Every structure is written in C-alpha cells, then in structure tokens.
Amino acid sequence: MRRLKGVGLPNVYLLDGVLERPDGAIAYRDLDGLYQALAGAIAMRSGALTGPELRFLRKSLDMTQEDVGRLGDKSSQIAAKWEKGSAPVPLAESNMLRLIWLERFNKRYLAAAVRAFIVESTEAVPCDYVMRFVEGEGWREDIAFAQALAVRRADERLAQALIEAMDRGGLEGFKTIVTVSAADEEEFVFDAADSAQSKEMFT
Structure with missing residues (x-):
C-alpha cells in the first residue's frame, strides 16, 4: 500500500x-x-x-x-x-x-x-x-479495506492511550488489559490484580 x-x-x-x-x-x-x-x-x-x-x-x-x-x-x-x-x-x-x-x-x-x-x-x-x-x-x-484500516488505527490509538495512562500511574493495580473486538462494537475488559482496587475505566 x-x-x-x-x-x-x-x-x-x-x-x-x-x-x-x-x-x-x-x-x-x-x-x-x-x-x-x-x-x-x-x-x-x-x-x-x-x-x-x-x-x-x-x-x-x-x-x-x-x-x-x-x-x-x-x-x-x-x-x-x-x-x-x-x-x-x-x-x-x-x-x-x-x-x-x-x-x-x-x-x-x-x-x-x-x-x-x-x-x-x-x-x-x-x-x-x-x-x-x-x-x-x-x-x-x-x-472494506478503508474500514479495516480505520479499525486498526483505532486499536493503535487505544493501545497508545493505555500505555500513556500506565506511564502516568493511572492504572495501578491492573495486571492485564484485553481488547475484545466485534464487528460493530468494541468491549474493553480489565483483569484487576486486586478486585478491591479495581475501578471502572470504560462504560
């Protein structure tokens, strides 16, 4: 390309x-x-x-x-x-x-x-x-290719935003971040290291 x-x-x-x-x-x-x-x-x-x-x-x-x-x-x-x-x-x-x-x-x-x-x-x-x-x-x-490119870039922006948030200490207590993508929506699931410390990041 x-x-x-x-x-x-x-x-x-x-x-x-x-x-x-x-x-x-x-x-x-x-x-x-x-x-x-x-x-x-x-x-x-x-x-x-x-x-x-x-x-x-x-x-x-x-x-x-x-x-x-x-x-x-x-x-x-x-x-x-x-x-x-x-x-x-x-x-x-x-x-x-x-x-x-x-x-x-x-x-x-x-x-x-x-x-x-x-x-x-x-x-x-x-x-x-x-x-x-x-x-x-x-x-x-x-x-179709343009839509796939847009989805990939959105994923890259999300990953970069999460990295920056962790660098700033905004995600303490979270061990893993899993992105689950569907055809028409994205769901973000966080596995907390300590459930008592977990907080909702996305709605």
Missing part, C-alpha cells in the same frame, strides 16, 4: 496501479481516472467536508473559490478560510458541492445522496480513502 502524495489530501492510499520505473520514478495507471474516482469517493461521503476535501472537489469541478462562496451567498475569502482549515466547512455548502459533482458525473446516485444528507452529522470527520486499480474497469474505492 502506498500513500498518494501531491494531491492536497493527506489520507489517500493506493493498493495497486502504481508503477516504479527503472530510474526510481513513480508513475500511476490512468492518473486522470484516479482523480475522478477519488472525487467520486469524496462526493459519496456524508457529513461536512474537510478543507482539503472541499478544495479537491472544487478543482475537480473546475470551480473557483468565488464560485464556492456564492453557493451560500458568501465571499471567496470565506471559501479560502474553509479550504485552509481556519473555519469549518458548513454542511449546507458541503452538500451543495457534492450534489453538483454527482449531477455532473454520477447522476444515478443523486437520490441516494439526498436521502443520506437528511440524517448526516454536521461535523467534519477525516477519513482514509483507499483506491484500487481494477484491470478493465479503472480505479475504484476499496471501502
């Missing part, structure tokens, strides 16, 4: 479709198709866009910051702040930009996108985009 650099998005990974030349240079299969598939993956997500996602979709649509600002009767300076991350991207403008992209490039998902927008969160949640090149079909998002 290789991280895609130079597109303004920090969280794009390629499973294949990457060619390494004899001189060490890197080339990508159907780069235009990759950008198009990536824009589609962003458009199909729900919730407010992050600044980098907004910029990527805007460029994919060949729109200016002034065009984006006008979607909500705002200025290009406000749109620039959204892209830089100095102000959160509003959900309304996020959805309008997504719908514009879908209307132009993928009309069959418009109705499903509108239904999803009704119940979505207003918070921008960064996520990973994992793209796979399929011979004869082009670039596709590998959602």
